[in-house]
Amino acid sequence: MPILEVKQLTKIFGQDARRGLSMLQQGWSKEKIAREAKLTVGVNQAEFHIKEGEIFVIMGLSGSGKSTLVRLLNRLIDPTAGQILFRGQDIVKMNAEELRQFRRKNIGMVFQKFGLFPHRTVLGNAEYGLEVQGVDKKKRRELALKALELVGLGGWEQHRPDQLSGGMQQRVGLARGLANDPDILLMDEAFSALDPLIRKDMQQELLELQSRLKKTIVFITHDLDEALRIGDRIALMKDGVIVQIGTPEEILIQPANKYVERFVEDVDLSKVLTAAHVMKQPEMIRPERGPRVALQLMRDSGVSSLYVADKEMKLLGVITADDASLALKEQKSISDVLRKEIPIVGPDALLNELFDLMAGSPLPVAVVDERERLKGIVIKGAVLSALAGNALPEGGDI
Ligand SMILES: Nc1ncnc2c1ncn2[C@@H]1O[C@H](COP(=O)(O)OP(=O)(O)OP(=O)(O)O)[C@@H](O)[C@H]1O
Numbered sequence: 001m002p003i004l005e006v007k008q009l010t011k012i013f014g015q016d017a018r019r020g021l022s023m024l025q026q027g028w029s030k031e032k033i034a035r036e037a038k039l040t041v042g043v044n045q046a047e048f049h050i051k052e053g054e055i056f057v058i059m060g061l062s063g064s065g066k067s068t069l070v071r072l073l074n075r076l077i078d079p080t081a082g083q084i085l086f087r088g089q090d091i092v093k094m095n096a097e098e099l100r101q102f103r104r105k106n107i108g109m110v111f112q113k114f115g116l117f118p119h120r121t122v123l124g125n126a127e128y129g130l131e132v133q134g135v136d137k138k139k140r141r142e143l144a145l146k147a148l149e150l151v152g153l154g155g156w157e158q159h160r161p162d163q164l165s166g167g168m169q170q171r172v173g174l175a176r177g178l179a180n181d182p183d184i185l186l187m188d189e190a191f192s193a194l195d196p197l198i199r200k201d202m203q204q205e206l207l208e209l210q211s212r213l214k215k216t217i218v219f220i221t222h223d224l225d226e227a228l229r230i231g232d233r234i235a236l237m238k239d240g241v242i243v244q245i246g247t248p249e250e251i252l253i254q255p256a257n258k259y260v261e262r263f264v265e266d267v268d269l270s271k272v273l274t275a276a277h278v279m280k281q282p283e284m285i286r287p288e289r290g291p292r293v294a295l296q297l298m299r300d301s302g303v304s305s306l307y308v309a310d311k312e313m314k315l316l317g318v319i320t321a322d323d324a325s326l327a328l329k330e331q332k333s334i335s336d337v338l339r340k341e342i343p344i345v346g347p348d349a350l351l352n353e354l355f356d357l358m359a360g361s362p363l364p365v366a367v368v369d370e371r372e373r374l375k376g377i378v379i380k381g382a383v384l385s386a387l388a389g390n391a392l393p394e395g396g397d398i
């Protein structure tokens, strides 16, 4: 079951907002509704689900509805229509007490401008959410200290925010969001105010934190690079509508429409796509099958070399047609004529790291996992084709 399931979620701002619902259902644009009904569409019939433990990024230009959407998820604002199911229970229908429990146990939030109180200490700031939720003093102190430790601020508890750098202030915000150990962490432009280098560090740390804590994170940004770097999936919004949801690769390689295309057109795919995205299944043979079978296999599949791997799939080398013929003539085994100087990368290697390797080798690059097992091969054509924005090869994810 997804941790969150959102159905037909709509927020319209203005007097008697429900009037706008039928207009949306008739397909009126945000602009037309603003003009004719004096209503502002914040979120328009959003449908999506978020998986447990995933980093779900909501991206879009200013005014596209990102903040509205994320505030609906913890009901900082109430929707005009729709459902938000948290592990199957509709948050929209919760009464005040249920909502309090939900916020206390299940969801946390980090804001863009850090939202820190200047007169409180770091510890006091980290405790704030718990205090509002009525957690008793001893307990909230203990939880806040733990959260500060988690974000690398152990030892800074008694400082005030203005004694901290921007990056550290953001960590205090993060600690506050994590203090109640929530299942879902909402982050609205949490890193947008940071300097680019510090921002990259924070993104990296968030990924590390996430892999340790396994939180579900809903992360809002208007920055495509950031979305691509940290998102497991990305939802792209325009005028309150979610125009596409997909993995970073899907958004880049198969943009759903012109709007998404324009959004992603400047992305350098070679810095986003990895060997795993473009690799294909190699023709393979086990060494004990001998050169005669190797030659036959090459003939049958129309290739001039085979990858040789043992029964655990561990890559041993490559045998070419010429070498196989020679082995046959001289009664040698595959192992005798095996070529071992093959370029090798891990599945996560970026395409721009592959160029040099490919230029220096007549053979495709072999993709092996951490146990040296052959996962696939990357041929030049597939890389060029992917960089030109073409669909990825069939069976690329063996
Ligand atoms: N309280 C409100 N009252 C009226 N209109 C609102 C309110 N909050 C947001 N809106 C409108 O809803 C739309 C979506 O705004 P929202 O703040 O969600 O956008 P955003 O994508 O978060 O933008 P930004 O990147 O600038 O933060 C905008 O047209 C905005 O003017």
Ligand SMILES: [Mg+2]
Pocket (backbone or CB within 6 Å): 066, 067, 068, 189
């Ligand atoms: Mg916003």
